[in-house]
């Protein structure tokens with residue numbers, strides 16, 4: 001071992017100015033932020049009922065799989081308390097309220113909080129969702145928590161968030177495209193706004209890992225390899241419905257996403273390839289033997305994953321979610 005956990009603390013401390021810089025560049029002020037109310041009918045006005053009627057008419061034409069994906073995405077976003085408490089538990093981040101890390105965590109949470117609000121309100125107005133069933137799934141997901149296998153390690157955790165924010169950017173963007181095709185421009189705009197936030201967050205987390213590679217390349221490479229060996233699991237992998245065994249609902253949700261091309265096995269590989277380029281993995285120096293082996297592993301992984309993805313069949317099993325009447 002070249003470094004120990006105490007040097008991770010040093011690296012996190014050393015990065016604070018960089019994080020403050022990224023905060024200024026990539027977090028939007030409240031004044032400059034969109035709010036769910038900007039995108040949805042305003043109940044103060046007489047026009048509200050007409051707007052809701054139109055919204056419901058458009059929502060009537062949305063496909064079953066798209067609705068299922070939207071509900072799953074909403075539940076995932078609504079489990080934000082889990083993600084914030086997870087971020088706060090990452091080792092080595094200064095807990096000082098004014099430290100750049102804590103400011104980042106709070107403002108990231110504040111931006112993310114709008115996503116669940118916006119999607120939830122849209123689905124409520126759409127008239128197509130059994131809201132009680134969806135709300136029960138959200139309560140389950142927060143109560144069940146998750147295990148991302150990052151062990152509170154900052155290096156592993158930021159590999160995870162780099163991956164995850166990129167994945168959510170892709171999936172919200174694709175939902176926006178499909179909603180547009182199915183004639184719901186309001187929903188398309190809403191998901192487009194969410195996707196744009198996710199893109200900024202992904203950019204920040206990728207830059208954090210890039211910075212760690214400058215300071216502690218060998219340990220960062222080992223952490224990257226470790227996360228890829230364990231596979232990046234979605235934060236909502238414990239998602240479930242009332243009366244349904246844990247594990248089943250999530251599988252059906254990812255099947256629906258795969259079926260309509262919102263998020264597929266190819267995307268997983270594409271994100272990995274993107275990260276290999278972003279972090280210039282092929283030219284990282286300062287690796288020991290284990291670090292070199294870790295590099296070899298992650299560099300070879302995309303081709304292995306592509307071969308596996310080719311053998312996978314598109315999931316065709318129809319499933320009736322309790323969320324959708």
Ligand SMILES: [Fe+2]
Pocket residue numbers: 077112115168194198
């Ligand atoms: Fe989000």
Ligand SMILES: [Fe+2]
Pocket residue numbers: 112165168198201
């Ligand atoms: Fe996000």
